[in-house]
Amino acid sequence: MNIGILGAGAFGTALAISLAGNGPVTLWARSHTQAAAMRLNRENAQHLPGVRLPDALSATSDVTHLADCDTLLLAVPMQQLRGFLNDHAQTLADRVLVACCKGIELDSGHGPIDVMDSALAHRRNTLLTGPSFAHDIARGLPTALTLASADDDLGRILQQGLTTANLRLYRTTDVTGAQLGGALKNVMAIACGAVIGAGLGDSARAALMTRGNAEMQRMAIALGARAETLAGLSGLGDLVLTCTSDQSRNYRLGLSLGRGESFDPTVTVEGAATARAVAARCVDWNLDMPITNAVVAMLDNDLTIHDAMAQLLARPLKEE
Numbered sequence: 425m426n427i428g429i430l431g432a433g434a435f436g437t438a439l440a441i442s443l444a445g446n447g448p449v450t451l452w453a454r455s456h457t458q459a460a461a462m463r464l465n466r467e468n469a470q471h472l473p474g475v476r477l478p479d480a481l482s483a484t485s486d487v488t489h490l491a492d493c494d495t496l497l498l499a500v501p502m503q504q505l506r507g508f509l510n511d512h513a514q515t516l517a518d519r520v521l522v523a524c525c526k527g528i529e530l531d532s533g534h535g536p537i538d539v540m541d542s543a544l545a546h547r548r549n550t551l552l553t554g555p556s557f558a559h560d561i562a563r564g565l566p567t568a569l570t571l572a573s574a575d576d577d578l579g580r581i582l583q584q585g586l587t588t589a590n591l592r593l594y595r596t597t598d599v600t601g602a603q604l605g606g607a608l609k610n611v612m613a614i615a616c617g618a619v620i621g622a623g624l625g626d627s628a629r630a631a632l633m634t635r636g637n638a639e640m641q642r643m644a645i646a647l648g649a650r651a652e653t654l655a656g657l658s659g660l661g662d663l664v665l666t667c668t669s670d671q672s673r674n675y676r677l678g679l680s681l682g683r684g685e686s687f688d689p690t691v692t693v694e695g696a697a698t699a700r701a702v703a704a705r706c707v708d709w710n711l712d713m714p715i716t717n718a719v720v721a722m723l724d725n726d727l728t729i730h731d732a733m734a735q736l737l738a739r740p741l742k743e744e
């Protein structure tokens with residue numbers, strides 16, 4: 425397998441570092457300056473400082489250097505994915521594509537594979553998702569992820585080719601479940617960060633994680649996912665990681681909301697747009713998504729975390 429990675433952010437770079445342990449990998453950055461600096465300094469100082477780029481990793485800003493790559497990993501943020509696919513349709517044609525982003529597109533309500541399926545003519549579109557921080561992968565720490573492919577034969581090939589010494593891949597054909605688990609856990613991480621930031625305690629966070637998990641299951645099953653996918657790495661696994669670690673940018677945005685502090689708007693926080701994408705559609709989908717709606721209200725400054733928790737506690741009592 426000849427691998428290229430498009431998008432030299434934290435995650436794309438971390439995956440490139442890990443995969444370079446298997447053989448040569450090409451990492452494409454849109455910025456010529458960034459690619460040149462990575463070649464010169466053997467470091468992605470902008471997005472993943474402090475980690476040496478291995479010799480088997482070639483950094484470039486020239487898409488023609490991806491000509492020999494049969495498998496391309498796309499590591500750009502979710503809301504940029506469609507524009508990116510349109511801009512690079514020729515480079516991506518006839519390759520196996522692996523989306524590495526987590527989220528739901530605001531305009532369409534679609535996840536990464538759905539966006540690729542609608543934007544590109546071919547259908548060899550897959551997703552790599554699950555609990556993993558870029559810094560952990562890049563430092564060689566053990567990680568387990570899910571490779572989602574509707575075509576199980578293709579899934580097996582990718583599972584084999586993208587597994588590395590520190591990256592163990594499981595696979596699933598439930599692309600809907602994998603997309604939604606990775607997208608919705610970020611919304612719950614914002615809520616959990618807000619609870620901790622406001623000093624409401626670990627018990628409240630445990631309640632939110634559990635009810636958030638129920639909310640994720642409800643939506644995913646309604647849209648055709650399998651319950652066991654949401655109980656796996658791409659759902660519960662990533663929910664646990666992201667709601668409990670301040671390595672998570674979504675969780676840190678929540679912390680800032682809970683503390684009443686501002687947050688750097690240039691940081692990639694997928695859960696904010698995803699929460700809006702879901703909240704805008706949950707009435708049409710006939711879905712009860714109280715935590716997601718509360719996150720949107722907090723992001724819009726319409727609700728404090730104290731009021732949001734009071735509202736959630738005052739909901740009609742029901743069976744678990």
Ligand SMILES: NC(=O)C1=CN([C@@H]2O[C@H](COP(=O)(O)OP(=O)(O)OC[C@H]3O[C@@H](n4cnc5c(N)ncnc54)[C@H](OP(=O)(O)O)[C@@H]3O)[C@@H](O)[C@H]2O)C=CC1
Binds near residue numbers: 526556
């Ligand atoms: N970081 C992590 O730990 C993990 C991240 N992910 C997912 O990976 C995805 C990317 O996140 P991450 O790498 O962390 O984000 P970063 O903010 O670190 O990097 C984003 C990268 O995307 C590039 N980019 C943005 N828009 C475009 C575009 N239109 N064309 C080309 N390149 C573009 C940026 O380029 P530039 O620098 O030039 O702006 C940058 O290299 C997200 O969906 C995230 O949820 C998944 C698991 C773990």
Ligand SMILES: O=C(CO)COP(=O)(O)O
Binds near residue numbers: 526554672675694
């Ligand atoms: O997806 C991630 C961990 O699995 C990264 O989380 P953040 O995008 O919140 O940093």
